[in-house]
Amino acid sequence: MLPLTPAVFHILLSLAAGERHGYGIMQEVGHSTDGVIRLGPGTLYRSIKQLLAAGLIVEAGDRADPQLNEERRRYYQLTRYGRCVAEAEAQRLERLVKAARAKQLLPKTRRTGSVGATT
Amino acid sequence: MTPGREAVPVALIARLYRTLLLAYPRRFRQEYGLHVLQVFTDRCRDAYEQGGLAALIGVWPHGVGDLIWTALAEWRIVWKEPLLDEERRYKALAGRYLLWGGCWPMLGVAIALAGAGQSLTLGHIEEGLLVVLAGLIPLVPLLMPLVLLRSGLIRGARLASLMVGICYGLWGLLSSAAMLGLDGEGGTWNALPWGLSFLLTASCLLRARSRLRGHLIVLWQRGESGPPPLGISWSEGDDFINPVWRSVLEGSRSPDAVKQIRAVKTPR
Numbered sequence: 001m002l003p004l005t006p007a008v009f010h011i012l013l014s015l016a017a018g019e020r021h022g023y024g025i026m027q028e029v030g031h032s033t034d035g036v037i038r039l040g041p042g043t044l045y046r047s048i049k050q051l052l053a054a055g056l057i058v059e060a061g062d063r064a065d066p067q068l069n070e071e072r073r074r075y076y077q078l079t080r081y082g083r084c085v086a087e088a089e090a091q092r093l094e095r096l097v098k099a100a101r102a103k104q105l106l107p108k109t110r111r112t113g114s115v116g117a118t119t
Numbered sequence: 120m121t122p123g124r125e126a127v128p129v130a131l132i133a134r135l136y137r138t139l140l141l142a143y144p145r146r147f148r149q150e151y152g153l154h155v156l157q158v159f160t161d162r163c164r165d166a167y168e169q170g171g172l173a174a175l176i177g178v179w180p181h182g183v184g185d186l187i188w189t190a191l192a193e194w195r196i197v198w199k200e201p202l203l204d205e206e207r208r209y210k211a212l213a214g215r216y217l218l219w220g221g222c223w224p225m226l227g228v229a230i231a232l233a234g235a236g237q238s239l240t241l242g243h244i245e246e247g248l249l250v251v252l253a254g255l256i257p258l259v260p261l262l263m264p265l266v267l268l269r270s271g272l273i274r275g276a277r278l279a280s281l282m283v284g285i286c287y288g289l290w291g292l293l294s295s296a297a298m299l300g301l302d303g304e305g306g307t308w309n310a311l312p313w314g315l316s317f318l319l320t321a322s323c324l325l326r327a328r329s330r331l332r333g334h335l336i337v338l339w340q341r342g343e344s345g346p347p348p349l350g351i352s353w354s355e356g357d358d359f360i361n362p363v364w365r366s367v368l369e370g371s372r373s374p375d376a377v378k379q380i381r382a383v384k385t386p387r
Contacts (some may be wrong), residue, residue, distance in 0.1 A: 022154050023161040040185025041158040042143075046192065068161065074154060077215040 004089045007047045010037055012078065012086040014057065019060045021073035022048070048076060056082030125160065128175055130165050133160040136182065142190040144197045 004012070014020060014028035026039050045110075051057045060075040078086070100106045125133065136159050147257055166174040173302050 017171045022158045026158060026162070038181065040181060040189070041155040041162070042189030044158060045155050046189050049147075049151065071157065073157065 002085070002089055002092055004085070005047070006037060007039055008041055008051060009086070009089055010039070011044070011047055011051065012082060012089075015057060015076060015078040016083065016086060019075045019077035021065060021075050023068070023073070025076070049077075051082070055079060056085055084094070125164060126167055128172060129160065129163045132163050132175065132179065135188075136160075139183065139186055142186060144190075144193050146197070147193045 010029045011025055011031065013032065016027045020028060022041075022044055026041075026044055029037055029039050048057070052059070056079060057076045058079055060077040062072045062074050064070050064072055098105065101108060133156065137156055138302055140156060143152065159178075162182070163175055163178050166178045170177070
């Protein structure tokens, strides 16, 4: 299962806060990555298809999104297993970042609560 | 979802994109086509509201590139899937008359290439290149019936096979007439493969017609729930092909076919 592709991981991240429809996922991924990752509609639904098949997400029914229009949209939500996989992937990435920091490939992190100070 | 409620440029682009969804394999299209189109339309609408026409046009390359890339990936999955019995039998049947229809054009192409080589050797470069092009172009439509068949467009595959055969035959007849007018007997040898291709493809089609009808009925019975609604109002499970084109390409939608299917289902 791991490592997840960037698209799949970002979809799981966007669903971590609650259920969303396809366009909501796309918008959330765009916002959370400052537009660096732009999921296309085909990539989005291919990934959703794979996630559904793997049991990482489930469909959460069809309903309209009042913020968009009256069209019915299919919502998706993370399963418990999906959350575990997302957490495992996040931990894997964290370990990678730690390793990169140890080799001074990345600047050291700022300590929480001490603005401006670095460890 | 009704594109008519969108701004005209958004509706136009959405309609064009909807047509491009044909690039996806049928199953993916039926399952996710509506959602893919909906997300693309949402994105176009937002872009148009925020940045006008320029922003809307900017959405297009990314959307189409994404569609092509993901369609190729989905097709790769489809081609790797094991075939069902009916599909395997039908594919073998289609492959048989493609083989018959295809081997003779291949021979024709080989002759054309040989002719081109001769022209090039004699220093007639332009003539040689023309012969090479003329020889290679017909190879392209040979693949078309198989692609259509794999898309589930059964009648489309059959029509394409027939058209390939007819085109080769006509080409053979025309080129033989031209060659005979120009250099006498040489044209007969060039025309022979094309003419044989036409005859063999046509004969295979005639022989296979009754079996094909049986296969069409089996395929129709399996998992078809009736024609999609007409008009531009789409609902879950629609195939996103223009219904008229879909019925033409898929076949088995005529009242006669329905009667046949009912007769098969309820034997007296």
